[in-house]
Amino acid sequence: MSSTVSIQQNLSPLLSLGTLCKSLAISGLVLFLFYTFLFNPPNNYQPSDLLSTIKQKWPINIPPTTNNIIPPTTNINHIVFGIVGSMNTWKYKNSYSAAWWQPNITRGYLFLDRAPTPEFQPWPSNFPPFRVNEDVSKLRAFPRMVRPMQVRIVRTIMELFRQGDKNVRWYVMADDDTVLFVDNLVGVLAKYNHSKYYYIGSNSECVKSNFDFSFDMAFGGAGYALSYPLVEALAAKLDACIERYPYLYVSDFMLHSCLADLGVPLTHHKGFHQIDLVNDISGLLSAHPQFPFLSLHHIDTVDPIFPSMNRSEAINHLMKAAKADQSRLLQQTICYHRPTNWSFSISWGYSTYIYxxxxxxxxxxxxxxxxxxxxxxxxxxxxxxxxxxxxNNGCEAPHVFFLDSIGRSDEGDQIVTTYIRKSARGLPPCSFTGNHSADPITKIQVFSPATTRMEAGGRDCCDIVNMGRSNNITEVKYRACMKDEVIA
Structure with a gap:
């Protein structure tokens, strides 16, 4: 008996060692099979599918919730427009709103200071439906208000919210002398998270205008966008903010102040144009920054943007290009013709310069x-x-051509925009580059793809495919830029 016990005691370490080795062998086999299965897949296996393979073999049960549903991309149906106007000026400015408003597509309201006069009854269907602003004299701060009219304007945001439109992501505010480019607005707003607080706009083109108010304020004539949750929060506090700041005399600065008190800064976005400018703005429109063209304001304070047209005609002429391809509208494309040492600067749908x-x-x-x-x-x-x-230097001054017409190529896959000369330049040719005068050129035709839209912040390249060899017409064809394409 004692010898048996002694033998078992002597064998016990060996048995434990054997058990350990057996466990290690089994574990090693499992790991080997796991490694072989995951890291030596069939030939058609793609590394990017590794996570999905694991999920298929070892699924993780996630209870279905609305958070797992990807919401649709922002579209025109998610935007409500608030246009601020005055009955005294509406008769002179209504053509600007009519130029961009799309009945039964865009939704929103024109807010007036009083009911429309008989000349606008019945209300035309090509205008935004109207609302009459609430009477601000009922506010406790009314006796202390410096400019009640400006309070009416800023309270339009709250009144717009109270209309109760459904499925709203963004409210876009503008004046009745502002032209909006809706397709581009939709594309820009789709890039932002509408469930967060957003105040999107741009400041003035002029330093003094920004200095007088704020460099971080959206100028309302240019238009600005507010996300739904921000307007919801603002609507509950706006009157209290007006009570706090009755001495502010500009609605844009009132809004900026109220939003700052809510902790919401301006998100600057180029493309909104206040146009705190006078005279001829063709130089600005012919060199637009590489951002979608979103709005144009103060149309009545500048010259008509196309020569030989009145202001309303000029805006409607620009809208023809906007309807053809809004993504390229006013986007500047530059190309060169080396045999003549010429430079072409094209503001699509507006103008073309030859240097x-x-x-x-x-x-x-x-x-x-x-x-x-x-x-x-x-x-x-x-x-x-x-x-x-x-x-006045012939080597620096451009030959200027403006949009004349828009059509399609015979095959239908190209949009053809045609630009005609504004007037004779009246300068001698640039002798420095060989006296190649562009004076004979009377028309420029630009071919751009009809099915491919320009991405925000993108650019096109172009080639001069016909240098006026027939009928003094020059042809330019847009194309995708090649990798690392440069001037040289």
Whole structure:
């Protein structure tokens, strides 16, 4: 008996060692099979499917919730527009709203200071449906308000919210002399999270205007966008904010102040245009920054944007290009013709410039200063962007062509925009580059793809495919830029 016990005691370490080795062997086999299964898949297996393979073999049960549903991309149905107007001026400005408003597609309201006069009854269907603003004299702060009219304007946001439209993601506010480019607005707003607080807009083109109010304030004439949850929060506190700031005399600054008190800063986005400018703004529109063109304001304070047209006709002419391809509207494309040493600067749907010289993009991106600032007493710096002075030098002054017509190529796959000369340049040719005069050119046709839209912040490249060999018409064809394409 004692010998048996002694033998078992002597064998016990060996038995334990054997059990351990057996466990290690089994574990090693399992790991080997696991490794072989995951990291030596069939030949058609893609590494990116690794996570899905694991989920198929070892599914994780996630209870279905609304958070797992991907909401649809923001579209025109998610936006409500609030247009602020006055019955005294509506008769002069209604054509601007009619130019962009799309009955039964866009939704929103025109807010007036009083009911429409008989001349607008019945209310035309091509206008936004109207509402009459609430009487601000009922507010406790009314006796202390510096400018009740401005309070009416800022309270329009709250009144717009109270209309109770459903499935709203964004409220876009603008004036009745503002033209909006809705397709581009939809594309821009779709890039933002509408469930967060957002206040999106841009400041003035002029330094003094921003200095007088704020460099971080959206100018309402240019238009701005507010996300639904932000408007919901603002509507509950707006009157209290007005009570707090009755001495503010500009609605845009009232809104900026109230939103700042809520902790919401401005999200700057280029493309909204206040146009605190006077005279001829063609230089600005011909060198638009590489951002979608979203709005145009103060149309009545500048020259008609197309020569030989009145302001309303000029806006409707621009809208023809907007309807054809809003993504490219006013987007600047630059290309060169080396045999003649010419530079072409094309503002799609608006203008084309020919320079009898090879001029770098860094210069052509700067607008020609055909305009002046809003304030006559402004001192430099005048603008929030760099400009170029006009020149009488034949090597620096462009030949200017404006949009004449829009059509399709015979095959239908190209949009053809045609630009005609504004007037004779009246300068000698640029002798520095070989006296190749562009004076004979009377028309420029630009071919762009009809089915491919330009991505926000993207660019096109172009080639000169016909240099006026027939009928003094030059043809330019847009194409995708090649990798690492440069001027040289």
């Amino acid at each position: 009898e010289n090879i001029i770098p993009r860094s210069i052509l991106w700067r607008p020609l200063e055909t305009f002046r600032p809003w304030a006559r007493n402004a001192r430099p710096p005048l603008y929030m962007f760099n400009t170029r002075w006009l020149s």
